[in-house]
Amino acid sequence: MKILYDPQIFTWQKYGGISRYFHEITQNIIEIEGVSCDLSLLISNNHYISEKKLTKHIELFKKTDFRGKLRLFDYINKSNTFLELKRQNFDIFHPTYYDPYFLKHLGNKPFVLTVYDMIHEKFGSIFPITDKTTERKKLLVKKAAKIIAISQSTKNDLIQIFDTDESKIEVIHLGNSIFPKENINLNLEIPEKYLLFVGNRNNYKNFNLFIKGVSSLLKSDNDLFVVCAGGGTFTNSELKLLSELGILKQVFQYNSDDETLAFFYRNALTFVFPSLYEGFGIPILESFSCGCPLVCSGISSLPEIAGEAACYFDPYSEESIRNTISTIINDANLRKDLVNKGYGQLNNFSWKKTTEETRKLYEGILK
Incomplete structure (x- = not known):
């Protein structure tokens, strides 16, 4: 054949x-x-x-x-x-x-x-x-x-x-094609405590509502940051929004190849996937592979792929986004449980x- x-x-x-x-x-x-x-x-x-x-x-x-x-x-x-x-x-x-x-x-x-x-x-x-x-x-x-x-x-x-x-x-x-490597040194100055956002940020990727939802969490904790991997540098409208929310200095964007992306997953408090629609959602498997706790939208294909290895929120609600993320970043045992479930879920793909x-x-x- x-x-x-x-x-x-x-x-x-x-x-x-x-x-x-x-x-x-x-x-x-x-x-x-x-x-x-x-x-x-x-x-x-x-x-x-x-x-x-x-x-x-x-x-x-x-x-x-x-x-x-x-x-x-x-x-x-x-x-x-x-x-x-x-x-x-x-x-x-x-x-x-x-x-x-x-x-x-x-x-x-x-x-x-x-x-x-x-x-x-x-x-x-x-x-x-x-x-x-x-x-x-x-x-x-x-x-x-x-x-x-x-x-x-x-x-x-x-x-x-x-x-x-x-x-x-x-x-x-x-x-899944992203796998973590041990003991890599990327010479990047990244925060110790951060939420990870991956890929494009426009339209249905729902970045703006996500950032509005977590802005109060960032303002109440100066040690908490958001790292955006890929997706291009921030646009003028995004910079304006971050400035208006008072979190401009707590949100960073980095370009990333596979090795850098694996590093970001591995060291994040949690990976947040607030998309309004995905045909599949490969970043879910990437986060599982790298031992990163997942919190994501409870719609479209995401629950099908993530199963019980994620905490879900309503992606149309700032309050739901904020409360769900707050729960996961303040509960180390929950994060550990999600990581273990993620490894198990990854075996299906x-x-x-x-x-x-x-x-x-x-x-x-x-x-």
């Missing part, structure tokens, strides 16, 4: 959850006897595939940005994919995102579509009116032989929003399990 993966996400992402997902899948699936795969990629600056174990792609203009750069990469990679599709030397095609450019070139070969979330459908107002993601996704959902949903929550959303046939959807959970379940789905299509 041979799987052909397309280059979409590796063209557009240097870092990101989706390209990490396909990197992990391809690295694991080539270890399975009787299964092979190709990634029709010529140009990419994606971090995860930089070792070039599966492809011989070239890295181009890594430190130079110019208008049309990624569109050029996209054109070249799609042209190569058209050649691979024309050869028909594969059994199943698996696109990495929602561009339907390949449909006219598939012949009679089936394709599998992974749906990561329904953010564009649930939070459409945050995207430009020219965004075609929903239109493209809906078309591919309709035409795919099988659909992988990365959580039961995402599957439910697919059924509710697109009226997708339930029997067509298979839930396959993701795995691995990239090998994700890959094995994906292989079974592929084989089921070919029977």
Whole structure:
């Protein structure tokens, strides 16, 4: 059985959850006897595939940005994919995102579509009116032989929003790629006592309501801080909000690679995940792996993934956020209990399990 993966996400992402997902899948699936795969990629600056174990792609203009750069990469990679599709030397095609450019070139070969979330459908107002993601996704959902949903929550959303046939959807959970290293010295000056926020902070990630909820906790304890890992430097509006709340000097932002992120998880009082919606929530598994107590929203896919290894709050309520976080930072035994439960919950998820379940789905299509 041979799987052909397309280059979409590796063209557009240097870092990101989706390209990490396909990197992990391809690295694991080539270890399975009787299964092979190709990634029709010529140009990419994606971090995860930089070792070039599966492809011989070239890295181009890594430190130079110019208008049309990624569109050029996209054109070249799609042209190569058209050649691979024309050869028909594969059994199943698996696109990495929602561009339907390949449909006219598939012949009679089936394709599998992974749906990561329904953010564009649930939070459409945050995207430009020219965004075609929903239109493209809906078309591919309709035409795919099988659909992988990365959580039961995402599957439910697919059924509710697109009226997708339930029997067509298979839930396959993701795995974890962040693991702590002992005795690392990052030469970073970070607070001893901090709440951790990871990743993007805009819109449905709910950073502003979170920071409003914890502002009184910070003002009542000068030794308590918030560390934001990744997500870019604070915007002017964020700095204004922090200043108005009187906590500007207690909230820090750091850029982070995997090693730095693991360090932040390992040393935090708690990881706070206040998102209003997630298709899966990989940071949950990252926090479990690093022994970090988790407090998060009690909605969307988060309870499905975290189980009993988290304290939950209402992400629309400042009071609920504040009270739940206050409870966890003042109860060492509760934090220890959550860490132990997190290790146990993590056993339910691995990239090998994700890959094995994906292989079974592929084989089921070919029977």
